[in-house]
Amino acid sequence: MTLKSFVAAAALVAVMVPAAQAQTSQADVLTIMKSSFKERGIAKLDRLDQNELQKQCSEYSTRPMPAPMKAALEKAALDDVKYPADGRFLGDWKVGERIAQSGVGLQFSDNEKTVNGGNCYACHQISKEEISYGNIGPTLYQYGKLRGNTVEIQRYTWARIWNAHAFNACNIMPRYGAAGILSEEQIRHVMALLLDPASPVNR
Amino acid sequence: MADPMKIRAVVRNGVADVRVLMAHEMETGQRKDSSGKLVPAWYISEVTGALNGKQVLKAYWGPAISKNPYLQFKVKGAKAGDKITVSWVDNKGEKRTDEATAS
Amino acid sequence: MSVIRRGAVAIGAALALLVAAAPTLSQAQSNTQAELEKYRQMLGDGNPAELLVMRGEGLWKTKRGPKQASLEGCDLGKGPGVVPGTYAELPRYFADTDSVMDAEARIVHCIVTLQGIPRADAVRNPYSGAGQRQTDMEALVAFVVEESRGVTINVPQKHPKEIAAAQRGEKIFYFRGGPYDFSCASCHGEDDKRIRLQDLPNLNKDEPARRAFATWPAYRVSQGAMRTMQWRIYDCFRQQRFPELDYISPASIDLITFLGVRAQGGKMDSPAIKR
Amino acid sequence: MNRNRRTSLQVAGSAGLYGALLAIGLLRPGQASAQSLEQAFKTAGIAETLKALGAAGAPESKDIVINAPDIAENGAVVPVGIRSGLANTQMMALLVEKNPSALAGAYDILDGAEADVNMRIKMGQTSDVFAVVKADGKFYVAKKEIKVTLGGCGG
Numbered sequence: 156m157t158l159k160s161f162v163a164a165a166a167l168v169a170v171m172v173p174a175a176q177a178q179t180s181q182a183d184v185l186t187i188m189k190s191s192f193k194e195r196g197i198a199k200l201d202r203l204d205q206n207e208l209q210k211q212c213s214e215y216s217t218r219p220m221p222a223p224m225k226a227a228l229e230k231a232a233l234d235d236v237k238y239p240a241d242g243r244f245l246g247d248w249k250v251g252e253r254i255a256q257s258g259v260g261l262q263f264s265d266n267e268k269t270v271n272g273g274n275c276y277a278c279h280q281i282s283k284e285e286i287s288y289g290n291i292g293p294t295l296y297q298y299g300k301l302r303g304n305t306v307e308i309q310r311y312t313w314a315r316i317w318n319a320h321a322f323n324a325c326n327i328m329p330r331y332g333a334a335g336i337l338s339e340e341q342i343r344h345v346m347a348l349l350l351d352p353a354s355p356v357n358r
Numbered sequence: 359m360a361d362p363m364k365i366r367a368v369v370r371n372g373v374a375d376v377r378v379l380m381a382h383e384m385e386t387g388q389r390k391d392s393s394g395k396l397v398p399a400w401y402i403s404e405v406t407g408a409l410n411g412k413q414v415l416k417a418y419w420g421p422a423i424s425k426n427p428y429l430q431f432k433v434k435g436a437k438a439g440d441k442i443t444v445s446w447v448d449n450k451g452e453k454r455t456d457e458a459t460a461s
Numbered sequence: 462m463s464v465i466r467r468g469a470v471a472i473g474a475a476l477a478l479l480v481a482a483a484p485t486l487s488q489a490q491s492n493t494q495a496e497l498e499k500y501r502q503m504l505g506d507g508n509p510a511e512l513l514v515m516r517g518e519g520l521w522k523t524k525r526g527p528k529q530a531s532l533e534g535c536d537l538g539k540g541p542g543v544v545p546g547t548y549a550e551l552p553r554y555f556a557d558t559d560s561v562m563d564a565e566a567r568i569v570h571c572i573v574t575l576q577g578i579p580r581a582d583a584v585r586n587p588y589s590g591a592g593q594r595q596t597d598m599e600a601l602v603a604f605v606v607e608e609s610r611g612v613t614i615n616v617p618q619k620h621p622k623e624i625a626a627a628q629r630g631e632k633i634f635y636f637r638g639g640p641y642d643f644s645c646a647s648c649h650g651e652d653d654k655r656i657r658l659q660d661l662p663n664l665n666k667d668e669p670a671r672r673a674f675a676t677w678p679a680y681r682v683s684q685g686a687m688r689t690m691q692w693r694i695y696d697c698f699r700q701q702r703f704p705e706l707d708y709i710s711p712a713s714i715d716l717i718t719f720l721g722v723r724a725q726g727g728k729m730d731s732p733a734i735k736r
Numbered sequence: 737m738n739r740n741r742r743t744s745l746q747v748a749g750s751a752g753l754y755g756a757l758l759a760i761g762l763l764r765p766g767q768a769s770a771q772s773l774e775q776a777f778k779t780a781g782i783a784e785t786l787k788a789l790g791a792a793g794a795p796e797s798k799d800i801v802i803n804a805p806d807i808a809e810n811g812a813v814v815p816v817g818i819r820s821g822l823a824n825t826q827m828m829a830l831l832v833e834k835n836p837s838a839l840a841g842a843y844d845i846l847d848g849a850e851a852d853v854n855m856r857i858k859m860g861q862t863s864d865v866f867a868v869v870k871a872d873g874k875f876y877v878a879k880k881e882i883k884v885t886l887g888g889c890g891g
Contacts, residue, residue: 184632334641431853
């Protein structure tokens with residue numbers, strides 16, 4: 156092998172090895188993280204301790220996750236969904252709208268008394284009246300009108316809000332029910348915003 | 359003492375385009391501090407602009423002008439080398455005057 | 462490779478959105494974007510960070526601290542006393558501390574070593590609060606970064622510690638945690654995404670990564686203050702629902718190194734002005 | 737507070753004297769308008785504020801241009817310009833209907849200045865803004881809606 160072709164080959168290898176798989180280990184990173192953050196108020200250091208889902212989703216951020224692993228994460232997420240005990244899925248869409256608008260809660264600048272918002276408009280279009288909406292998630296405008304308000308759709312939507320990884324492991328949406336961000340009652344109100352025929356979403 | 363202003367005056371076709379940045383909190387009087395106490399209103403209440411010492415503009419402001427105020431105005435009959443002077447006074451009586459040469 | 466794949470996914474997603482959105486809504490959205498562009502352009506006319514740059518320059522040249530020295534002898538990577546162009550090549554490895562430092566860590570180092578101010582004092586309150594005068598640290602950073610305006614970003618990857626920092630930084634970028642399960646990539650891994658109406662740079666892509674790095678520090682009109690790159694990272698983690706990031710901590714410098722390397726070839730345009 | 741405004745007021749004399757000077761043409765109307773402004777800065781709503789400015793019932797004019805974006809990304813800083821094409825423009829003011837006090841700023845356009853100013857204002861919410869112009873002793877208005885949007889994912 157000539158020096159020139161060796162250099163070219165080495166360069167090729169360098170390009171092909173994803174940087175994420177270089178010598179830095181996840182353990183090194185966790186050590187660095189833990190030494191760089193401090194707890195403040197409600198945000199304790201244990202927030203850096205990743206659960207299985209977080210760990211695997213981080214690991215496979217830059218390369219495809221093996222299908223069986225993805226399926227297993229999705230099954231675990233779906234099994235984890237807690238449906239309302241009394242079978243009541245829908246609350247008050249007006250309260251749901253306020254929850255969808257609010258982005259506070261769980262930050263170190265919040266406290267125990269802060270009522271968590273759903274932050275829905277940060278990522279989704281929902282009602283047509285709110286022009287300041289994000290597009291990380293799909294539009295939810297006319298969500299109920301397009302899908303109907305059947306029990307199946309209600310159960311599906313509930314599960315999607317509770318733990319969206321049930322349908323697409325490692326997607327971006329927070330696990331509103333599973334991670335305790337919103338209460339069961341709050342989720343009912345958000346459900347109503349999406350599904351109630353009287354909600355501005357469906358009018 | 360108040361921080362200096364930044365004044366830029368550029369002459370085109372005999373008109374000086376004057377842009378001024380002022381360092382000021384412009385407190386509305388409606389904000390609460392971390393202990394929940396109302397922070398008193400504190401804002402620039404008057405600004406004057408002058409060309410070679412002759413007043414051409416007088417502004418009266420309330421606390422609805424943004425923090426670190428920006429003001430742009432145009433002066434007729436100006437040429438490069440002219441002196442543009444801007445002065446402000448706030449509702450506590452603090453004041454500041456700065457000068458720029460038009461280019 | 463992953464960049465290309467993600468790009469393709471993003472294009473697919475964008476097409477799906479185009480097909481799905483009703484014409485009236487997408488038209489309203491483009492009007493919104495045009496008006497926001499006008500808003501941003503009008504802001505660009507006068508950046509209050511210029512006032513802070515003037516203050517920072519004065520502060521840089523003022524004799525302070527127990528040693529009554531100015532910061533004019535500070536070595537920001539191009540030798541003692543050289544400020545122009547340095548920000549565009551930071552973070553970098555410094556032999557005197559045997560570590561990779563970003564601009565803010567290096568300025569703190571100079572405050573401690575040249576002026577004799579205790580480190581704890583230098584890093585105590587780096588960010589100004591609501592209604593407070595901007596901190597000395599913010600003013601100094603404003604001055605230093607202004608001296609690199611127009612300079613090409615060239616964050617070095619020569620020393621093994623520089624390479625290791627960028628590698629750890631990439632892992633931190635993808636580290637999902639906290640009650641929201643967010644990583645940096647949750648918001649900064651795809652094209653043309655927004656939170657509310659704020660555009661999110663896709664930091665996996667050259668152009669947006671360059672633009673993002675080039676325009677921090679920036680004057681944030683929503684806060685009435687110029688914010689530094691350290692603050693940008695700190696506040697992203699706050700909104701990710703992580704604990705509080707320490708000022709100039711190793712993780713922050715690793716992440717900034719990764720972002721700087723991703724931004725290679727961009728031109729510094731800071732302090733910028735943003736919402 | 738408003739020490740400086742009081743000073744202007746004293747210079748102009750009492751309101752009665754000011755009016756008398758105006759009437760006999762010794763003072764240019766629009767100049768030293770501090771006396772009406774003192775009150776105008778305290779009023780809410782457009783109608784009350786126009787009244788305090790002495791501009792109640794002013795007609796709309798197409799010669800007044802409000803230069804501002806339709807949408808502001810943040811209410812803390814909203815860039816707004818007023819330009820008047822009306823002959824002999826003496827005073828220009830900007831009012832925000834839904835702010836606690838409507839009057840944001842007023843400008844005496846003296847000899848040597850063009851009737852063209854740009855400023856940045858705070859807006860608490862989406863609102864109509866009004867430009868009030870006094871030209872040749874008469875008042876005119878123009879209006880424009882500016883939408884103020886919410887931002888970020890932590891608020």
